[in-house]
Amino acid sequence: xxxxxxxxxxxxxxxxxxxxxxxxxxxxxxxxxxxxxxxxxxxxxxxxxxxxxxxxxxxxxxxxxxxxxxxxxxxxxxxxxxxxxxxxxxxxxxxxxxxxxxxxxxxxxxxxxxxxxxxxxxxxxxxxxxxxxxxxxxxxxxxxxxxxxxxxxxxxxxxxxxxxxxxxxxxxxxxxxxxxxxxxxxxxxxxxxxxxxxxxxxxxxxxxxxxxxxxxxxxxxxxxxxxxxxxxxxxxxxxxxxxxxxxxxxxxxxxxxxxxxxxxxxxxxxxxxxxxxxxxxxxxxxxxxxxxxxxxxxxxxxxxxxxxxxxxxxxxxxxxxxxxxxxxxx
Amino acid sequence: xxxxxxxxxxxxxxxxxxxxxxxxxxxxxxxxxxxxxxxxxxxxxxxxxxxxxxxxxxxxxxxxxxxxxxxxxxxxxxxxxxxxxxxxxxxxxxxxxxxxxxxxxxxxxxxxxxxxxxxxxxxxxxxxxxxxxxxxxxxxxxxxxxxxxxxxxxxxxxxxxxxxxxxxxxxxxxxxxxxxxxxxxxxxxxxxxxxxxxxxxxxxxxxxxxxxxxxxxxxxxxxxxxxxxxxxxxxxxxxxxxxxxxxxxxxxxxxxxxxxxxxxxxxxxxxxxxxxxxxxxxxxxxxxxxxxxxxxxxxxxxxxxxxxxxxxxxxxxxxxxxxxxxxxxxxx
Amino acid sequence: xxxxxxxxxxxxxxxxxxxxxxxxxxxxxxxxxxxxxxxxxxxxxxxxxxxxxxxxxxxxxxxxxxxxxxxxxxxxxxxxxxxxxxxxxxxxxxxxxxxxxxxxxxxxxxxxxxxxxxxxxxxxxxxxxxxxxxxxxxxxxxxxxxxxxxxxxxxxxxxxxxxxxxxxxxxxxxxxxxxxxxxxxxxxxxxxxxxxxxxxxxxxxxxxxxxxxxxxxxxxxxxxxxxxxxxxxxxxxxxxxxxxxxxxxxxxxxxxxxxxxxxxxxxxxxxxxxxxxxxxxxxxxxxxxx
Numbered sequence: 001x002x003x004x005x006x007x008x009x010x011x012x013x014x015x016x017x018x019x020x021x022x023x024x025x026x027x028x029x030x031x032x033x034x035x036x037x038x039x040x041x042x043x044x045x046x047x048x049x050x051x052x053x054x055x056x057x058x059x060x061x062x063x064x065x066x067x068x069x070x071x072x073x074x075x076x077x078x079x080x081x082x083x084x085x086x087x088x089x090x091x092x093x094x095x096x097x098x099x100x101x102x103x104x105x106x107x108x109x110x111x112x113x114x115x116x117x118x119x120x121x122x123x124x125x126x127x128x129x130x131x132x133x134x135x136x137x138x139x140x141x142x143x144x145x146x147x148x149x150x151x152x153x154x155x156x157x158x159x160x161x162x163x164x165x166x167x168x169x170x171x172x173x174x175x176x177x178x179x180x181x182x183x184x185x186x187x188x189x190x191x192x193x194x195x196x197x198x199x200x201x202x203x204x205x206x207x208x209x210x211x212x213x214x215x216x217x218x219x220x221x222x223x224x225x226x227x228x229x230x231x232x233x234x235x236x237x238x239x240x241x242x243x244x245x246x247x248x249x250x251x252x253x254x255x256x257x258x259x260x261x262x263x264x265x266x267x268x269x270x271x272x273x274x275x276x277x278x279x280x281x282x283x284x285x286x287x288x289x290x291x292x293x294x295x296x297x298x299x300x301x302x303x304x305x306x307x308x309x310x311x312x313x314x315x316x317x318x319x320x321x322x323x324x325x326x327x328x329x330x
Numbered sequence: 331x332x333x334x335x336x337x338x339x340x341x342x343x344x345x346x347x348x349x350x351x352x353x354x355x356x357x358x359x360x361x362x363x364x365x366x367x368x369x370x371x372x373x374x375x376x377x378x379x380x381x382x383x384x385x386x387x388x389x390x391x392x393x394x395x396x397x398x399x400x401x402x403x404x405x406x407x408x409x410x411x412x413x414x415x416x417x418x419x420x421x422x423x424x425x426x427x428x429x430x431x432x433x434x435x436x437x438x439x440x441x442x443x444x445x446x447x448x449x450x451x452x453x454x455x456x457x458x459x460x461x462x463x464x465x466x467x468x469x470x471x472x473x474x475x476x477x478x479x480x481x482x483x484x485x486x487x488x489x490x491x492x493x494x495x496x497x498x499x500x501x502x503x504x505x506x507x508x509x510x511x512x513x514x515x516x517x518x519x520x521x522x523x524x525x526x527x528x529x530x531x532x533x534x535x536x537x538x539x540x541x542x543x544x545x546x547x548x549x550x551x552x553x554x555x556x557x558x559x560x561x562x563x564x565x566x567x568x569x570x571x572x573x574x575x576x577x578x579x580x581x582x583x584x585x586x587x588x589x590x591x592x593x594x595x596x597x598x599x600x601x602x603x604x605x606x607x608x609x610x611x612x613x614x615x616x617x618x619x620x621x622x623x624x625x626x627x628x629x630x631x632x633x634x635x636x637x638x639x640x641x642x643x644x645x646x647x648x649x650x651x652x653x654x655x656x657x658x659x660x661x662x
Numbered sequence: 663x664x665x666x667x668x669x670x671x672x673x674x675x676x677x678x679x680x681x682x683x684x685x686x687x688x689x690x691x692x693x694x695x696x697x698x699x700x701x702x703x704x705x706x707x708x709x710x711x712x713x714x715x716x717x718x719x720x721x722x723x724x725x726x727x728x729x730x731x732x733x734x735x736x737x738x739x740x741x742x743x744x745x746x747x748x749x750x751x752x753x754x755x756x757x758x759x760x761x762x763x764x765x766x767x768x769x770x771x772x773x774x775x776x777x778x779x780x781x782x783x784x785x786x787x788x789x790x791x792x793x794x795x796x797x798x799x800x801x802x803x804x805x806x807x808x809x810x811x812x813x814x815x816x817x818x819x820x821x822x823x824x825x826x827x828x829x830x831x832x833x834x835x836x837x838x839x840x841x842x843x844x845x846x847x848x849x850x851x852x853x854x855x856x857x858x859x860x861x862x863x864x865x866x867x868x869x870x871x872x873x874x875x876x877x878x879x880x881x882x883x884x885x886x887x888x889x890x891x892x893x894x895x896x897x898x899x900x901x902x903x904x905x906x907x908x909x910x911x912x913x914x915x916x917x918x919x920x921x922x923x924x925x926x927x928x929x930x931x932x933x934x935x936x937x938x939x940x941x942x943x944x945x946x947x948x949x950x951x952x
Contacts, residue, residue, distance in 0.1 A: 018683050043517035044488070158606040159380075188379035188544065188607065193588035193600035215517065218590030222598055241594040259522040260592055261551040269529070270522035270551065276487050394846050418852035426850050434843035438865040447861070448851035498847065 005209045006032040006055070006177055011069035013050055013059060022280040024050050026233045026288075027068065029306075032177070037203065037210040039224030039241070041217060043256075045277055046230040048213045052179050055211070056090055057081075073177065091122045095170040099182040101162035105154040111165055112150030115172070122173045137168040141198050160191035164198060171202060178203065181213045196223055217260055221245055226312070229253045232277050232288040238306070239313040249315040251293045287317070295319055332406060333367035334506045334538040335391065335424070340364045340400035342386055346611065358611050360386040361397070362562035366540075368506065371532065373539040375553030375570075377546055377585070381610050382559040384542045388508045391540070392426055393417065405505065422452055425499035429511040431491035435483040442479040445469070445497045452502060468497045473527060489520035496527065506538045513548060525552055546585055550574060555647065558582050561610055561618040568641070568649035578640055578651045580623050617654065629654050683945050690941030696934030704750040711744035715901040724917050734919035736910070738899070745901035746923050752902050753931065756817055756886045757879045764821045765875045768828020773863045775829070776836025778855065787833060790826035798823045802885055806894040813902070816895030820885050824878055831874055835867040869946035876939035880932035887928055903928050 013025040025047045032038045040048045053059050055071055057078065071078040073093060081089060098104050106114060115137070116130040125133065131150070138146035141164040154162060163183060170178055180199065184192040200223055203210050212224055220227050220241065227244055229237040229252065237250040248254045258271035275292040284290050286301040293300070299318045306314040307321055342361040361383040368374045378384040390397040393409065402409050409420050428434035435444055445468060446461040448454075455461045466476035472493040483491055492512060499507055509528065513521040529552060532539060543549050549556055550570060557567035558581065566579040577583050587602045605622050608614055614621050620630035638656040641649035684690040703710065713731075719739035727734045733742035775786040793801065802819040809815035839845065839862065848858050887904030889895035896902035898909060903924040910921030 018686075043519065160606050189546075190379065190584055190588045190603045191606055193590075193602055194604070196590070197599075197601035216590065217518075217592040221592045221594040222590040222600060224594075245592060245594050256519060257592070259518045261522070261525070261547045262592065264591065269526050272522035272526065273519040276489075389846075392850050394849060418854075421850055421852045424850070426847065428843040428847060430843060434847055436842075436844045436862055436866065438868075439861075443861075447848075447853070451851055451853045451857065495847075498851070502851070 002033045002035060004031050005034040005074065006030075006211070007070075007072040008051070008055070009070045009072065011051065011054060011071065012067045013047070013054055014065050014067055016063045016065070020281040023283060024064075024233055024280055025054070026283070028230075028233070028235050030228055030235060030238070032209055032211060033226075034176075034209055035207055036225040037200065037212055037223055039212045039214060039220040039227035040230060041214055041220050041227055042230035043215060043277070045232070045280070047233040048230050049181055051230075052096070052181050052211060052213045055177075055179060056094055056096055057086060058096075091118075092173050093175055094177045094179065095173065095175040096179040096181065097163070097166045097170050097183050099185050101159070101166045101186075102154060104166060105162060107154055109153075110150065111152055111154060111157070115150070115165070115169055118169050119172055133172070134168075137172050138165070140202065141165070141168045142194070143168075158191075159187050160195060163187060163195050167195070167199060167202065171206060171208065174206065175208060177209050177211065179211045179213070182215065183212075184219065185215070192219075199223070217257065229256070232283060233280060234288050234303075234316060235306075236289065236316050237314065240311075243310060243313045247310075249309050249313070249320060250289075250317050251295055251319075252289045255292075333369050333403075334405060335540070336367045336403040336406075337387070337391060338365050338401045338403070340387060340390055340402070341398045342383075342390055342395060343398055356611050358609075359562050359613050360610055361390065362613070363400075364559070364562070364564055365400075366557055366564070366567070368538040368540055370505070370538050371536040372555065373532065373541050373553045375549035375556040376540060376542045376559060377544065377549050377556060378559035379544055379607055381561070381607055383562040383610065384544075384559050385510055387559075388426065388510050388540065388542050391508060392421070392424055418452070422448075422454075422502040423504050424506045424508070425502065425504040426508045426510060427492070427495050427499050427512045430515050431488055431495050432483075432515070434495055435491055437483055440480050440482060441465070441469070441474075441494055444483070444494060445501055448498065448502045454502065464501065465497070468501055469494075471500070471531075472497045473523075487520075488516050489523055492516065492520075492524050493527065496524075496531070500531070500535075504537070506540070508540045508542065510542045511544065512541075514543065514545065521548070528552065546589055558585070561607065561613055563618060563652065564650075565619065565653070566649075566651045569647045572641065572645075572647070572649050576649070578649070578656065579619075579653050580625050580655070581619050584622075617652075625655060627654060680945055684941060687941050687944065689937050690945070693934050693936075693938030693941060696930060697938055700750055700931050700934065701754060703747055704754045707744075707747040707751050711741070711747045713741035713744040715745045715748040716740065716899045724913065724920070726917070727919050733923040734917070736906075736920055737913065740899070742906075742919065742923055745906060746903070746927055748901040749903040749906065749924060750927065750931075752813075752896065752900070753883045753886065753928075756813075756820070757882045759817060760821045760824060760882045760886070761875045761879050764824035764878070765828050765871055768825045769832045769864060769867060769871050771825070772829035772832030772834075773836045773859050773867060776833035777840050777859050777863050779837075779840070783833070787830070790829050793823070793826045794830065798881075799885055799888055802889060803892070803894060806889050811894045811897065813890075813896045813900065816886055816889045819889065819894075820882055823885070824882060827878065828871065828874060831870060832867045835870055836863050839863050839866045873939055873943040873946060876935055876942055880935035880939070883928065883935075884932055 008028060008030045010027045010029055011025055012027055015022045015024050028051060040051065042048045050059065054066060055078065059066065066079060078089060112134060115134045119125055119130045119133055134150055135146040138149055143149050143161060143164055184195050187195060196219065214220060224241050227239060227241050228235050229250065231252050237253050248257050255273040259273065261270055273292055278284055278288055278291060286303045290296045290300045297318065304316045304318045304321065306316050309315050309320050340361050341363055344358040344360055346356045346358055364387055366374060376384050376387065386395060389395040391402055404420055404423060412420055442462055442465050446465045449461050449464065455464065462479065466479060469476055469478055474490060474493050486494065513524050516524060525548065531537065541549060541552050553570050555567065555569050556573045557564050558579065560581050566582050577586055584602045587598065588600055590600065591598065603622050608621065616632045617630040617635050620626040623630065635652045635654045637650050637652050639648045640651055640656050717740060722735045722739035723737055725731055725735040731741050731743065733746060735741055771786060775783040802823045805819035805822060806815045809818065845858060845862060848862055886895060890902045890904030891908040893908065896905045898905055906924040907921045913920045
């Protein structure tokens, strides 16, 4: 088994608003192995994006607050890092790409200007060398006419091109970890395909570990090695991607998979999950899926631990509490 | 059967102005000769990526945007010449459900007012008690409760808001409803509920639907026939089964192949197409798809392809493709 | 109808929430207390004032503050405390009238211009720009002078001056509201422009109008007092704060209390409205709200 690169332990994050304090993440634990693409999948408000941002301490405080936990990058707790160390981590060890690349690019500077600035911030390069590196980076994300793109302003590029520029910038300083927060959600499907292909190829070539946040099960299946399913601030299932899709265990994961309309078959009615996501201001004390779960029992008022249900497959559900014998019956 | 809505050769170009004096410098060809028809009880799925002009088609049909050319027939009668009172009367029979349930509901209105005001505007109800009654009834039909009458939109979840939007579209008892990406702002579990509701309503009332979406999987689930748009024109249209069993246009094939399938054992080559869709301001000559097409030939660069019917002889519904690959009368 | 809508319970719930959120903001509470106190003083002035505000008592001329005359007396022996209380009445009424009329008209003008757009918008807004290009006090002075010095002309002048502020703000909001999908939905439902402006555009601009109205109340009181100060507004012996300062100015060296107390009241009132307006802006902003 390969080395653990990132470990999130018991991370809790709260956001305070006018209506109260929302427990957006509640003692979430995950670990990423070096070199893998780790997917985090879940619906709006499940906390996946907040978790991703916490790793780089990008949560706005206030209203947000990290109330407990550790985020260990090669054993070093990012939450304890001082500002100086945090800057080093942000540029050189961990970088991030976002859903809407337009908002992460400054509209009044050219692409070249911004790329060079990022490069020179982290590497001792003169202007000319930086320029050459930029062109090389853009070629690697399959932007062939690199020189002309450097001279353009962000709004002159298409969404797919902007996201490729962002990937180039994110990978320019050889980070160990790349956090991709819904990087293709705003893109058209044909362009999404290109960007996903570039992202997976580049990360493989550079040996970068990726934390891939998405709501799209199809994208997870096509790009990730392992995946965590989140629901209302809890991780409910962690598994190898093949194992998860072959046999989802958590009632929520099962429900979620049944909802997806697939392109290969016709179904008269789609399955759906009854009810709605609980209010995070006053969530249920135990399993947060309890109100919508067809198997809910009294024991579900206690929070389930992560139970092993197979090689590299863990579920936070009391149905799987006893041991692996139950595996057969489900 | 006579179509409820019949759109013929619809054209909409937006002038882009620039310079000090606001000269028209370029044309954005949003819709460039689109024809489609929807019958009672039928759903036509209109698929395309951003910039394909699919939403402009919807907005033109409801005359939220005035088309430049073409004709729109509602139950055989042209609606492009209607004005004032007549137009408002025609609009009662056509409705729309919008993409973003958050911004398509006025945050300052209660559900009762949002759903009920079309009745008020058209003078279709005798009293406010009758309006409340009919709104309550409709809320139940779309899966909400009459307790929700006096609430504001922000007190609902995204899926519930979209149900309110659907109720608003139904209250004037229209014949034809346009859905403009009604589920793209929703989570999958909620999306499934809304799609089921939309289907169910059609089964009960026989509405004609135009379902606009960028997502082929959603369209497949809901449509009887499907039309694929690329840069302002229809490139392919066929029945659902025909389109998915025998997709013909290279663009349709690419759309199908680049949708990531939820099966990790079947790793796809996702980068099916190269490049981005060109901007509708600079439409390529010849076939609009040729710069990205893996099968592009010499003829595609300068000659616009005609529509070819490739359905097997005797098929009830035509399978139309705009592509030079099929010019020699290829039929399946 | 309007009252029925106001009592309508969902709106009450919203109002309750607004008040609750305001209650957590210390500045809002301070502003609210000041304004409430001023309104109470103005309302109950006849009960609270120990003396007749225009009753002359030549034997008590220019007395310093004492247990009998809290704020001293003026050159006619009138009790300044009583005059200041009655002055609060005048200022509040002027403020509310001006903001009510200017806010209403400005909202209507701005909403129409912004929603309809095109030439009508251009014409209306250029007119407003012309009015805005004069400093408000200068324009108000010109108008008041043209109509002859009186309280009525001062109110009229200030109202006219304040209209473009509301119109311009509401127009900006209306431009944004016009593009919202719910406007398209209303069109699809067959609503006419007038109906849409009344039921969609204006209600969605109301919170900014309330904020601007609160901030403008302070401004209005200041401009009205200024007009009186230079003799174009309320005329002596009307107990108007501006007019009082105007006369008191002559005695400022020896009888400091004469101009100081009306001045303090103007200061506190204007600050109260501004602080409350700022807090309201925070609370009514829907982006912050949820």
